Amino acid sequence: MLAGCGGSQSTLNPHSHAATDIANLFWVMMAVSFGGLALITGLLVLAWVRRGRRGFGDPDDPHPGEKPSWFVVVGMGVVFPLMVVTALFIVGNWAIVNVTQAPAASSTAMTVDAIGHQWYWEFRYPGTKVVTADELHIPVGTRVNLVATTADVIHSFWVPELNRKIDTIPGQQNRILLYANKVGVYRGDCAEFCGLQHAHMGMLVYVQPKAKFRAWLRKQDAPAAGPTTAAARRGERVFLSGSASCSSCHTIRGTPARGTVGPDLTHVGSRTTLASLTIPNTRAELDRWLTNPQLVKPGNRMPTLSLTPSDRQALVAYLESLR
Ligand code: CUA
Numbered sequence: 001m002l003a004g005c006g007g008s009q010s011t012l013n014p015h016s017h018a019a020t021d022i023a024n025l026f027w028v029m030m031a032v033s034f035g036g037l038a039l040i041t042g043l044l045v046l047a048w049v050r051r052g053r054r055g056f057g058d059p060d061d062p063h064p065g066e067k068p069s070w071f072v073v074v075g076m077g078v079v080f081p082l083m084v085v086t087a088l089f090i091v092g093n094w095a096i097v098n099v100t101q102a103p104a105a106s107s108t109a110m111t112v113d114a115i116g117h118q119w120y121w122e123f124r125y126p127g128t129k130v131v132t133a134d135e136l137h138i139p140v141g142t143r144v145n146l147v148a149t150t151a152d153v154i155h156s157f158w159v160p161e162l163n164r165k166i167d168t169i170p171g172q173q174n175r176i177l178l179y180a181n182k183v184g185v186y187r188g189d190c191a192e193f194c195g196l197q198h199a200h201m202g203m204l205v206y207v208q209p210k211a212k213f214r215a216w217l218r219k220q221d222a223p224a225a226g227p228t229t230a231a232a233r234r235g236e237r238v239f240l241s242g243s244a245s246c247s248s249c250h251t252i253r254g255t256p257a258r259g260t261v262g263p264d265l266t267h268v269g270s271r272t273t274l275a276s277l278t279i280p281n282t283r284a285e286l287d288r289w290l291t292n293p294q295l296v297k298p299g300n301r302m303p304t305l306s307l308t309p310s311d312r313q314a315l316v317a318y319l320e321s322l323r
Pocket residue numbers: 116117119154155156190191192193194195198199201
């Protein structure tokens with residue numbers, strides 16, 4: 001229980017107005033619950049200490065202890081709990097309304113589309129060609145309208161330090177306000193069971209200073225730069241060749257690769273992780289992934305390629321060059 005109270009994915013470590021409201025609601029609920037527990041425990045102890053004593057009223061009453069006190073029965077038993085529950089209802093509703101309100105398009109500075117896939121996150125920036133996977137970049141102190149949809153089943157986009165979760169429902173657009181008041185990296189996860197690799201559907205939200213974010217967006221908007229080394233050139237040929245068939249599932253803008261089954265790889269080399277935060281994006285891990293993706297993340301849609309080791313190393317060199 002205590003392990004859930006800290007770390008990089010804690011709702012008790014808020015970095016936005018919405019997340020602060022949620023954390024405050026938790027503490028209010030917690031305080032009132034413990035207050036109630038203390039009161040009831042206290043009354044029980046009091047009853048035990050005073051057991052056998054005579055009650056109020058007539059000393060000749062044969063059952064003095066059973067006389068009900070209206071204050072205790074109606075006041076403490078009905079009125080007081082009703083007041084507490086009503087107060088919690090009002091506070092809870094206020095917080096729900098505060099964090100739930102879908103942002104009006106006019107009140108937000110930018111829109112990002114988050115599309116859930118089995119099992120990765122696709123992020124698109126309308127008005128640009130930018131499509132990335134698992135690593136969302138947003139500018140600090142900016143109201144971002146996040147539009148959540150799904151390519152297959154129900155997922156749930158959840159970055160606990162920034163806001164509540166929002167489900168991705170087939171055939172439906174759900175919106176949530178994403179706002180961060182501090183630069184940093186915030187971890188999120190899919191919060192709705194969506195199949196075998198639900199546990200490996202993480203994401204990182206990079207909250208950047210505005211100028212840095214704009215530079216990132218410009219760079220991501222550009223098509224992939226052509227390979228410059230011999231190994232990378234060979235890797236590109238492998239990628240586009242019919243035998244590896246990478247291009248039937250993946251897009252690399254600037255090349256004929258236009259597949260839409262797997263993540264867009266136009267700038268895959270600029271990401272820090274692969275396969276939805278399952279492995280770090282290093283040459284060794286990418287090589288391991290390309291050798292047997294089913295061993296790294298069983299059940300995912302990536303087929304095992306039968307590449308020669310040298311073709312595979314060329315492919316790694318090419319993909320890592322896509323920055
Ligand atoms: Cu996607 Cu769980």
